[in-house]
Amino acid sequence: MFTHRGIGIDSFAKIESDCPMTCEVVGNEAQFEFGHATHCLNLVITEQALHHLAAVVADALAKFADDLPPTRLTA
Numbered sequence: 001m002f003t004h005r006g007i008g009i010d011s012f013a014k015i016e017s018d019c020p021m022t023c024e025v026v027g028n029e030a031q032f033e034f035g036h037a038t039h040c041l042n043l044v045i046t047e048q049a050l051h052h053l054a055a056v057v058a059d060a061l062a063k064f065a066d067d068l069p070p071t072r073l074t075a
Contacts, residue, residue: 006049013041 015021015034022033030050032043046054 015041 012035018037019034024031028047030045030047032045034041034043
């Protein structure tokens with residue numbers, strides 16, 4: 001699959017605390033489901049990209065803990 005800068009689609013989703021979340025690891029990919037069945041967002045993330053995402057998430061959690069103003073996070 002051809003991707004531009006490592007992503008194949010551009011989209012937006014708001015995920016709240018009561019959203020069901022599951023993950024299945026298949027080979028070198030993690031397959032996430034946010035929501036359930038026909039009302040869900042599915043993400044397939046390679047192991048390397050998952051490490052990158054984990055660093056961005058850790059940075060976001062640290063900013064929440066520090067009560068800093070919102071910023072755009074990149075890693």
